Amino acid sequence: MKRVYIVPHSHWDREWYMPFEQHHMRLIELIDNLIKIFKTDPNYKYFHLDGQTIILDDYLKVRPENKAIIQDLINQGKLQIGPFYILQDAFLTSSESNARDMLIGHRESKRWGKNMVHVGYFPDTFGNMGQTPQLLKQVGLHTAMFGRGVKPTGFSNASSPDDKFSSKFSEMNWIGPDKSSVLGILFANWYDNGKEIPVDSDKAKVFWDKKLSDTEKYAATDDLLFLNGSDHEPVQMNLSQAIKTANTLYPDVEFIHANYDMYIKQLKKDLPAKLDEVHGELTSQETNGWTTLANTASNRIYIKQWNTKVSKQLENVAEPLATIASQKTNFEYPHDQLRYAWKWLMQNHPHDSICACSVDDVADEMMTRFKKANQVGKFVADSALGKLSEQLDTNKITHESGEIPFTVFNTGTSTKTGVVNIEIPIEKVKFNPNKDDSSKISQRLKAKKTPTYIIHDSSDRTVSMKILNTRVKFNFDLPKDQFRRAFIEKVINVQMLVKEMAPISWQTFKLMSVGNREEKETQKMIHDNVLENKYLTVKIEKNGTLSITDKQTNHIYRNQLRYEDTGDLGNEYVYRAPENTEPIYSSDFPNEISVEENNDFIGKVKIKTNMKVPISMDKRLRVEQEEHVDYRLRKAQRDIKLVDFPIETELTLDKESKRLSIHTKFNNQSKDHRIRVLFSSDLQTTNHYADSIFEVVKRPNKVSNRWQNPENPQHTHSFVNVHDSNRGITVSNFGLNEYEVTEKGEKIAITLLRSIGEMGDWGYFPTPGAQCLGKQEVDFGVEFSDSSETSKLQTLHDAFAAQVPFTVLTNTWHTGSIEPNDKFLKITSNKSKITALKVQEDGNDTVVRQYNLTSHVAQNKISLMNYVPYSSNILEKASNTETEELTLQPYEIHTTVWRKKSNE
Structure with a gap:
């Protein structure tokens, strides 16, 4: 007998074609109706709340008086909740964001009781990350349900x-x-195949005859799943009667008002012994390539940049500093504040939000959330630094009167080399804003002659540095036990080279006055438009492109850094170039080259290029948009009117760096177009590598013979790497999540800007804000490797390190319990990547999460003084297995919980 499992639900995009509060008010109506139907219809048994606990928070913000009712419905199993906090996009959110969604979602579900749904639920995620099976199994889930990524053949x-x-x-x-391995269930007929079930017998017969046939085509058993709902679908109030009608019409079929756990329990009993296998990330590789939605990685670039900024602030600055402070001082780890910040950030992570395929109002509200999360992260970091400042034993460093100590922290989890800009107060004058004349204080400080300064490390070695400027400014302190204190201070801004600073470590330096000594002439890094250090020679060609010699291999990489402009008549989901048009390249326009900085430890060159590009697509595009013509069928062309597209490119090469840093500014006054930067690999390969979720993923350059889209856009977070057995190239980025590698691997393209004027999908929704007009800035870089794995892994770690800024703490001379130079963690291998250093979610132990960067077994020993490491999982539940000498299996994600030794 066939069984039809009908699961009522409403796929709840918190924001999309309407702003959040517009959808929010409809959510209130939805749950109000659920409460009503559960009260009045004893045959209405279950409703699935879309796998995300935030729906409960959103409802109770408006109906707090109904909390007890909601709790009772959850206790009865009628409201099916969890296991995630939100339904986030997998590829555009960081590894830790994916882990925290599971961690906080499980924690929130547990807070409501024991009836969490045991399904990894991804109904509308724009592709599924390859590490999903491992992550799900770590949190005790063995089934994944998803709507995209796999081609069902029937x-x-x-x-x-x-x-x-x-x-x-x-x-x-x-x-x-x-x-x-997990059981994967594809919504082959989408997650609305059972919506609006007729009650009328004649209509129900027509409905079910077709629906049963469509579903049986793909089902492996006689257990058929029907989802009663769709996007923001209201509750079907007469569902019980519709099910009764169906059972009367089909005596050989049992129609069941069900939930997912019921369905999966029976399905697993009935599955055939052998099922097909799908492997790794599922991004619709076997389709025509037009519906992968991968171009959501490049719309509204500013959203992606802010997401990277805030993710790094929480993961790699606030949490590590708070962890160090909580273990080395009496600082209380701010669990609630950090969870509050993470929730603000994750509210921007659903697919319609972080993918920026929504109306302008949504993007505007996202910026507020990003800033809230970032502000909390900065507060936590500053609070932790305050405690560390008190306990840093600066007196262990020899010093004289007038010298000023400061400490540089590398809170990232990769070794970092680079130049850091530091602001150091050299004199402070307190004042009362209601009594004192602040202008006189400022004028006196300005008039006072500033001596020449140098910097020494803790061993009294001179550090490469440059004084940028001095200035007088207002500032204030907020003591924990007193009223705020205002002061005027004179600060000196210096630039300093930091070399190979270990992960999660700090070094203390001192600023020293040397009177009015003149600076000595030093060896410069730039000569005749060539930047050079011991690793790279970067020559700027007449057309503005670069020829870079990698001194490790002596190979010259030519035709680097060429900008490409093309028209875009697609939408926020999909890029599409107009027919019969050619790209416009920056190398075809004149340029100006100027030296911005040139000393013994940093060289910076600016290249100005004024491209001319069409002002927009022609008028036909607006007509085609308003008539909702499929983007693949549009005939609009680029307008013949041209406007200036000025690009300023700053190339920065540090004395000790193997990575060329690139900062690009442009003023976009053109619509309906895309800008990419192109790098030539000088390689012939069939595969490439990119930074994905807990994985360095290997992807084919050519996806499938079925692929029709002339583009093959892919996702990344930190880098894309192309290499063969002799050498390789790594292009890194900050918040530039879309790239493409050509079929033979000879070219890498990174998208810097995509300007589009409509949302797309099921109707015409104008998005003028998505044109991203005005001034924009982006950051990326390039590095090269030789044939060794060590060299290649270093380029990856340098890409990771480039996303996490140094943190600087200015201090005073005093004694304390913390060494002025130290490593919080001692790491023996670069074959793994640490993604989290935090304190246990519901405890006080230290948590370290890492994953294997390689496809083979990797040894990694991490040491934390006076702590014993125990193996754990994503939920931070430690086992009794000590893991100090850790053997990571290929692609393994491993969480360690560190407990203080009992004698401490």
Whole structure:
């Protein structure tokens, strides 16, 4: 007997084609109706709350008086909640964001009781990350349900064992790169295949005849799943009657008002012994390439930049500093404040939000959330630094009167080399704003002659530095036990080179006055438009491109850094170039080259290029948009009117760096177009590598013979790498999540800007804000490797390190319990990447999470003084297995909980 499991739900995008509060008010109506129907209809048994606990928070903000009712419905199992906090996009959110969504979602679900839904639920995620099976199994989930990524062929078609991205059934085994396996269930007929079920017998017969046939085509068993709902779908108030009608019409079919756990329990009993396997990330690789939605990685670049900024602030600055302070001082780890910040950040992570495929109002509200999360992260970091400042034993460093100590922290989890800009107060004058004349104080400080300064490290070695400027400014302190204190201070801004600073470490320096000594002439890094250090020679060609010699291999990489402009008649989801048009390249326009900085430790060159690009697409595009013409069928062309597109490129090469840093500014006054930067690899490869979620993923340059889209856009977070057995190139970025590698691997393209004027999808929704007019700034870089794995891994770690700024603490001379130079963690290998250093979510132990960067077994020993490490999982539940000498399996994600030794 066939069983039809009908699961009522409403896929709840918190914001999309309307702003958040517009959807929010409809959510109130939805849950109000649920409360009503559960009270009045005893046959209405379950409703699935879309896998995200934030729905409960959103409802109770408006209806707090109904909390007890909601709790009772959850206790009865009628409201099906969890396991995630929100339904986030996998590829545009960091590894830790994905982990925290699970961690906070499980924590929130547990707070409501024991009836969490045991399904990894990804109904509308724009592709599924390859490490999903491993992550799910770590949190005790063994089934994943998803709507995208796999091509179902139906049971009448044979699927090849070599096809890793198709399945003849909607049920399959999903294998992660580490060989973890979960049951995968594809919504082959989408998550609305059971919406609006008719009650009328005649209509119900027509409805069910078609629906049953469509679903049986892909089902591996006689257990058929129907989802009663869709996007923001109101509750079907007469569902019980509709199910009764169906059971009367089909005596050989049992129609069941069900939940997912019921369905999966029976399904697993009935599944055939062998199912097709799909492997790794699922991004619709076996489709025509037009509906992968990967170009959401490049719209509204500012959203992606802010996401990277705030993610790094929380993961790599606030949490590490708070952890160090809590373990080395009496600082109380701010669990609640950090969780509050993470929630603000994650509210920007649903696919319609972080993918920026929404109306302008949504993007505006996202910026407020980013800033809130960032402000909390900065507060936590500053509070932790205050405690560390008190306990840093600066007196261990020899010093004289008038010298000023300061400490540089590398809070990132990769070794970092680079130039840091530091502001150091050299004199402070307190004043009362209601009594004192602040202008006189400022004028006196300005008039006072500033001596020449140098910097020494703790061993009294001179450090490469440059004085940028001095200035007088207002500032204030907020003591914990007193009223605020205002002061005028004179500060000196210096630039200093820091070399190979270990992960999670700090070094203390001192600023020393040397009177009025003149600076000595030093060896310069730039000569005749050539930047050079011991690793690279960067020559700026006449057309503005670069020829870079990698001194490790003596290979010259030519035709680097060329900007490409093309028209875009797509939308926020999909890029599409107009037919029969050619790209416009920066190398075809004149340029100006100027030296910005040139000393013995840093060289900076500016290249100005004024491209001419069409002002927009022609008028046909607006007509086609308003008539909702499919983007693949549009005939609009680029306008013949040209406007200036000025680009300023700053190339920065540090004395000790193997990475060329690139900062690009442009003033966009053109609409409907895309700007990319191109790098030539001088390699012929079939695969490349990119930074994905807990994985350095290997991707084919050419996806499938079925692929029709002339573009092959892909996602990354920190880098894309192309290499062969002899050498390689790594292009890194900050918040530039879209790239493409050509079929033979000879070119890497990073998208810097995509200007589009409509949301897309099911109607016409104008998005003038997505044109991103005005001034923009982006950061990226390039580095090269030789044939060794060590060299290649260093380029990856340098890409990670480039995203995390140094943190600087100015101090005074005093004794304390913390060494002025130290490492919080001692790490023996660069074959893994640490993604989290924090304190246990519901405890006081230290948590370290890392993953294997390689496809082979990697040894890594991490030491934390006076602590014992125990193996754990994403939920931070420690086992009794000590893991000091850790062997990471290929692609393994490993969490360690560090407990203080009992004698401490």
